[in-house]
Amino acid sequence: MNGLQVVFLLAALVSLFSAVMVVSARRMMHAALWLVLTLMGVAVIFVTLQSSFFAVVQILVYVGAIAILIIFSVMLTRRVMEDHGDQILPGWRAAALVAVLVFAVLVGFLALWQGFTTLLVELPSDSDNLLELGKALVSPQGYVLPFELASVLLVAALIGATTIAVDRKEEQSR
Amino acid sequence: MIPIAWYLIFSAALFCIGLFGALARKNAVAILMGIELMLNAVNVNLIAFWHYYAQIHSRPYVHGLAFTTMVFVVAAAEVAVGLALVISAYRRRQTPVVDELTLLKG
């Protein structure tokens, strides 16, 4: 049981516990905070997988932007009695059953794969991967097309979100 | 020195918790949080498999990393638009609870 395994187990336990709290917290603000903890746990797991770049991008994008966005929308969509009622839909038992079934199926099929128990050893060098990723994202034989499409998607999302969230009443009164 | 099985089981568990959250919660923002959990689980899975294939091939192998980048971008875009929709629906109907947004019903 070396250090990396201990770190992974701690991070995994914290992430799973926080995820359970996200889906079962009564007050939305607490759920958002538990989500932040989950995302940070996942960032630690990225570090154990030797992709420190993605760990930092996870904190920058998910915690620094998406979690703040979720907190903002929780604050903007409050109802007076909302935090005290029942936060679960009536059909939650069926949903739990579906979740357990999906888990069993996923793990079952993965266990049948012959590489399931391979040990992940340390990769030779970390910064080379970043360089190769950068080159692959802009090379015509690589991933330049998804890269450009991703930027178009972001622009579309930007314009779409701004258009949807603009207050219509303000425009009507003008 | 960690068996890849641990990562795969962890990501399956996170995915199923997110699935439960997306299926069984009343508040629209809580459903989006469940979706975010699912996307994170997918990312963990992708990077675990990237590590597996990178240690099999000797030269740097970045297909998993490129896929993960795309998932990050798509998740960010989807959360932005989804939350804009939720806020806009809240302004019309004054409720973020999804089973009260029934204007199109039968």
Add this chain to the structure above:
Amino acid sequence: MDFLRDPIGFVIQWYVFWLGGLGLPAVWVELIAQLTGALVLATGAMLFVVFLIWYERKLIGRIQDRFGPNRVGPWGIFQPVADMLKIFTKEYITPIGADKITYNLAPILAVAAVLLLWSVLPLSVTVVGADLNVGLLFLIAVGGLGEMSYILAGWGSNNKYALLGAFRLVAQLISYEVPLVLSALVPVMLAGTLSVTGIVQAQEDVWFIVAAPAAALIFFIASLAEIGRSPFDLIEAESELVAGYNIEYSGLKFGMFFVAEFLHAFTVSLIFATVFLGGWRGPGAEQIPILGFVYLMLKTFVVYFVTILFRGTLPRFRIDQMMNLNWKVLTPLSLALIMAMAVVGGLTRGLPLFWQVLAYLLVNLLLLAVTDQLMRINQRKRARFNLAMEMGRGILTTSTKHGTGE
């Protein structure tokens, strides 16, 4: 001699050696050594804030043609100690209906986010907390973590004005992250690595402020906005918005926000000095590492001095002026700068260093001149537009006055 040349490195080596001699396995030795290092760095940074508070108050006093604190101790150096004693002994008043977890977590998170920034900065050639190979991105990501604490403070106070103040502050912080990241890409391009130690290593011939002054300027302005300092301090505008997100905090919790703000200002100066002014580089810094630390502190204090000068002399921005500056000036400028630097870098690849740096410098100055000219034209247009609006309104009111026969 070794101790005199590099006291910090010497103490670190002696400590690790002593821990190893205790008979613990190697991984525990490393863990304990790193934890002790983190503890020492965090405590040192927090204790340093005492000096920073005194420095700032004296300097602002002198700018305003008065002495600053000079009662408590010679030249008032014990004034921050007196302030701290006062803050420690104040009562914690928690507002009714405040969410206990968010209300108490916010000051802790604010200070933690700032202290985390110190972990990746190289303090001399041998002393660095954690040599991450994505250090610069880590700095920006942790800054984003600090924004979370302001939202928690505003929400947890159960107070509409705190919430509004927190909203405006986070809008400002998120907006200014864009030019911050874009202008931080320029030293990354020049150095070829995201790691902060790599960026300092790459500045051995020329500091990056010489090669990319426009990027340094944008980075400095965006950093000032990120720490909520004047002239971008409309969120803690003490005379206006009733102090914003930290209205409901008293005692040491408020003290934590206060400490976080001062430490953040110093840390941002430290980051600027490391990334653009060459960090610990200076004559003889490689052979005598302690000199490197001294150089770094000197450079940081120069930048911190400039920060305080801005605070003491410039008037505050309105929020629309601030957003204008960000989205219409800084972001397009930094995007154009990245493209221009990449093009120039590609064109001058094989040339000797002097010509490369000269080309970069010329491109930067050109972009700054173009931006300045565009801003002036825009200002003249807006002034003419405003004048036209005023005249139009004047004609309208005078005619109505005649019309109603007053």
